[in-house]
Amino acid sequence: MDDDSPTTRWEQRTEVPLGVASLLFLAAYAVHVLAHGLPQGGRDACLAVIAATWAAFLVDYLVLWRLSGQGYRFVRTHLLDTVVLVLPLLRPLRVVKLYDAVLRRRGEPRLPLYARVMFYAGVAVLLLGFAGALAVYQAEYQAPHATIVTFGDSVWWAASTLATVGYGDVTPVTPRGRTIAVGMMACGLALLGAVTGSFSSWLLQSFAREGDEKPPGS
Template sequence: MDDDSPEARWERRTGGLLTLASLLFLAAYAVRVLAEPALPRAARAACYATMLAAWAVFAVDYAVRWRFSGRRLGFVRTHLLDTIVLVLPLLRPLRFVKTYERVQRRHGLPRLPLYGRVIVYAGTSAVLLGFSGALAVYHHEHGAPGTTMRTFGDAIWWTCSTLSTVGYGDVAPVTPVGRLIAVGMMACGLALLGAVTGSFSSWLLQVFSREDEEGPPGR
């Protein structure tokens, strides 16, 4: 049975708007970072206005859901991801995973098994987080003295090696903000890798356990 609380109804009504705002925020930030310094002043102002408007939508959504919940600080603890993306709106696209789950439930579509959902969600989160992280670190690094991240391709390469916990070290951030982003990317990479490997290991254990219970053919 679907949740009919005011907070749940609000989330169902605003899901599409928030998804659009997330896409616009990410697109505006990407244009601002990748097209600078060739970006005209009017286009730069439009990017800033789009980002600010999207953030305002996020802030209103957070405030309304906090009000509907009636839990005050309890809402912050149970909606940690929402709180983080309000402060760091570049991570807002990570909520696409939650939106996908809601759309499936609304239309009665068959859901993937638990292990499949974990892998799909982790993979989607890794792609979105990797692109957002590459934009953020490139923004702060490409013009810094002594940087090894001179192109966005370098930033993508660094992001892939960081999220996968490989860390070649040929490209590394040199600014304080870049290193702070790197710490967050390392933590997220470990969490995503742990979720996928843990889910896969659990699935293998269930398969082997089922085979042991069934026994060899013809027994």
């Protein structure tokens, strides 16, 4: 039986709008960081979009908190929503939920579990890498003795950090940049572990099925 609780109905109504809001946040933040010659009116518009998306996530969080009736336990049971609200750079992760929401509305079957894990992890890596590269570039490119002076440097650094390689040819030198780096290292390890574990489980199940299909004595 489908869950028809007020919380579920609210989440179903807001999944797509919040996913779109996440994309708008990422676009506005990218323009704000990369368009150095943007007029003040354009910069104000980008900041307005960023503030509006944060307000939308805040309203969603407060409504879910009220509907849950869990009090402060809601923070622990909705950890992703809490982290996304506190750390704006993780806001694009809400886009990952958009895929399931669109499929459910169209009545289309979802991917198998292992495929979903790898798909979601891949999308999360792209979103986190891009958002993290923007944040580190914003923090670093004008800092004294900075090695990350172009957005290309920042993208290269983000890719090597999320991949847990860490070549060390370009590194953050500001406290803000290093704080972002610590978060991206943790996210990279978690996503790499999720993909590796899911892929390993899929291989084991595939080999087990092949063994079961062999005729006795073969």
